Structures are given as structure tokens and as C-alpha cells.
Amino acid sequence: MQSTLLPQIYERVWRPVVFNVAKGWPSGPGTAEEHALARDQLGLAQPGDIAKPAATVLDVACGPGNTTRALATGVGENGLVVGLDASASMLARAAADSQGIAYVRGNAIDPPFRTGVFDAVSCLGALYLFDDPWTALDGxxxxxxxxxxxxxxxxxxxxLPVSRVTGDLLGRATGITMFDDDLPDAxxxxxxxxxxxxxxxxxQFLAAESK
Ligand SMILES: C[S@@+](CC[C@H](N)C(=O)[O-])C[C@H]1O[C@@H](n2cnc3c(N)ncnc32)[C@H](O)[C@@H]1O
Structure with a gap:
């Protein structure tokens, strides 16, 4: 993810092709539907809504800002949207395309923010890349x-056993973490x-509320 090529092709090619296949396209949601679901579950507005919340939103592992910008469309003028990523090249791409969004370079394992400051936190397409996803969840x-x-x-x-083999092979070949269906327990x-x-x-897509 430190390469300079991936940020250029990520949003238009890599993200829709790889993610939509993994989500079971065409029966699974495309990117726009996924973003609408994320806004909905985060309590943000949808594009075209007149009233938009002044929410503080953190997009963890924001990459080139594709999801960050989609979330920002659901936040009012007095809100704040922040993208956090470890990769300078991804953030350079994000900053080139986004207005009114703050980008911070840092490690998702220990997010450099104070406790309890965000109304909404998203982490789309990244938890499986982290060295320690459980500590990242804590953060x-x-x-x-x-x-x-x-x-x-x-x-x-x-x-299912047959498809489980595919999942295990994918995890081993790519080095990414494949999470079981009990992720909600975490x-x-x-x-x-x-x-x-x-x-x-x-x-899998999860939404949860802090107590
Ligand atoms: C596949 S992109 C996801 C981009 C975007 N969230 C999306 O929905 O498509 C994964 C991103 O995770 C970032 N990343 C990986 N490990 C990280 C870490 N420990 N801390 C912060 N960002 C990390 C990479 O730099 C990359 O930009």
C-alpha cells in the first residue's frame, strides 16, 4: 500500500473489481450501495437530504479518500470528517481530490486522537491488513x-467447508486475515x-453502537 501506482488505480479499478467480487456482485452491493449503507448506519445524511448532522466522523485507513468523501456528503457544514491512513502516497491522492476533509497520517493500531471525540467511526476494507486488528478495534x-x-x-x-477452503487459501496467499462469522462478538x-x-x-459488514 506504499506504492505510488495503487493509489492511482485503487478507486476506479481495484476497489470496485476486487471488492464487488468479494461481496458477491451482482447480488451483493456495489460501491454506491455500500456507501449509502455506511452513511445510514453511521447516522449520517444521504446525498440530497436537506438536513445534515454536524457530526464528527473518523474514517480509519482511508486510503485515497474514496470512502471518506462518500461519508462527507452526509455531514453538515459544522461537522468534521477526518481520514486516517499510514500511507503517504494514499494520503497524497486523498488530499488532491478532497475539500473540507482533514487527513492525518498515523497508525490505526493507535489512532492519534483523544478519547470519545467522534460521533462516527468507519473502517472499510482495511481491518484485515492490520498487524493487530484487535488492538486497532480497541482504538x-x-x-x-x-x-x-x-x-x-x-x-x-x-x-461452508468447500468455500472455506477458498477463503483459507486466499488468506494464506495474500497474508490478509480472514475473519470468522463471530466477528460481532469482538x-x-x-x-x-x-x-x-x-x-x-x-x-462482511457490521454496524454497532457504543454504550
Ligand atoms: C484497501 S485500502 C482501504 C481504503 C478505503 N478505506 C476503502 O474503503 O476502500 C487499505 C488502506 O489501509 C491502510 N493501512 C494499512 N495498515 C494500516 C495501519 N496500520 N494504519 C493505518 N492505515 C493502514 C493502507 O495504507 C491503505 O490505504
Whole structure:
């Protein structure tokens, strides 16, 4: 993810092709539907809505800002949207395309923000890349205010034996973490209430609320 080529092709080619296949396209959601679901579950407005909340939103591992910009369309003028990523080349791409969004370079394992400052935290398409996803989850929960919302889109290790082999091979070949269907338990263990868990062939989407 430190390469200079990937940020150029990520949003238009890599993201839609790889993610939509993993989400089971055409029956699974495309990118626009996924972003609408994320805005909805985070309590943000949809494009075209007149009233938009003045929410503080953190997009963890924002990459070139594709999801960050989609979330920003659901936030009012007095809100604040922040993208956090470890890659300078991804952030350079993000900053070139976004207005009114703050980008911060840092490690998702220890997000450089005060406790309880965000109304909404998203982490789409990245948890499986982190060296220590459980500590990263702790960090996301820490920066969320009580009653705040968290959404996650990550990998899913299929439960049926035949497709499970595919999931395991994929994980081994790429080095990414394949999460089981019990990922909601990790959120419950951290004091969140799980509101939504949608399973796709090789991915899963979760939404939860902080107590
Ligand atoms: C596949 S992109 C996801 C981009 C975007 N969130 C999306 O929805 O498509 C994954 C991003 O995670 C970032 N990343 C990986 N490990 C990280 C870490 N420990 N801390 C912060 N960012 C990290 C990479 O730099 C990359 O930009």
C-alpha cells in the first residue's frame, strides 16, 4: 500500500473489481450501495437530504479518500470528517481530490486522537491488513463517544467447508486475515451493541453502537 501506482488505480479499478467480487456482485452491493449503507448506519445524511448532522466522523485507513468523501456528503457544514491512513502516497491522492476533509497520517493500531471525540467511526476494507486488528478495534472504540456508531467492512471466512477452503487459501496467499462469522462478538466484548451484520461471500459488514 506504499506504492505510488495503487493509489492511482485503487478507486476506479481495484476497489470496485476486487471488492464487488468479494461481496458477491451482482447480488451483493456495489460501491454506491455500500456507501449509502455506511452513511445510514453511521447516522449520517444521504446525498440530497436537506438536513445534515454536524457530526464528527473518523474514517480509519482511508486510503485515497474514496470512502471518506462518500461519508462527507452526509455531514453538515459544522461537522468534521477526518481520514486516517499510514500511507503517504494514499494520503497524497486523498488530499488532491478532497475539500473540507482533514487527513492525518498515523497508525490505526493507535489512532492519534483523544478519547470519545467522534460521533462516527468507519473502517472499510482495511481491518484485515492490520498487524493487530484487535488492538486497532480497541482504538476505534476508544475514540468513539458514548452512543456513537462504528461501521466495519472486512473479510469473511466462509462457513461452508468447500468455500472455506477458498477463503483459507486466499488468506494464506495474500497474508490478509480472514475473519470468522463471530466477528460481532469482538464488538460486543468491547461494550458495543451490534445493530447490523450482513454477510457476503468473502466479506462482511457490521454496524454497532457504543454504550
Ligand atoms: C484497501 S485500502 C482501504 C481504503 C478505503 N478505506 C476503502 O474503503 O476502500 C487499505 C488502506 O489501509 C491502510 N493501512 C494499512 N495498515 C494500516 C495501519 N496500520 N494504519 C493505518 N492505515 C493502514 C493502507 O495504507 C491503505 O490505504
Amino acid at each position: 476505534m472504540v476508544r475514540v468513539l463517544r458514548p452512543g456513537g456508531r462504528l461501521v466495519i467492512l472486512t473479510t469473511r471466512r466462509p462457513s 464488538l460486543t466484548d468491547r461494550g458495543l451493541t451490534v445493530l447490523h451484520h450482513r454477510r457476503y461471500p468473502l466479506m
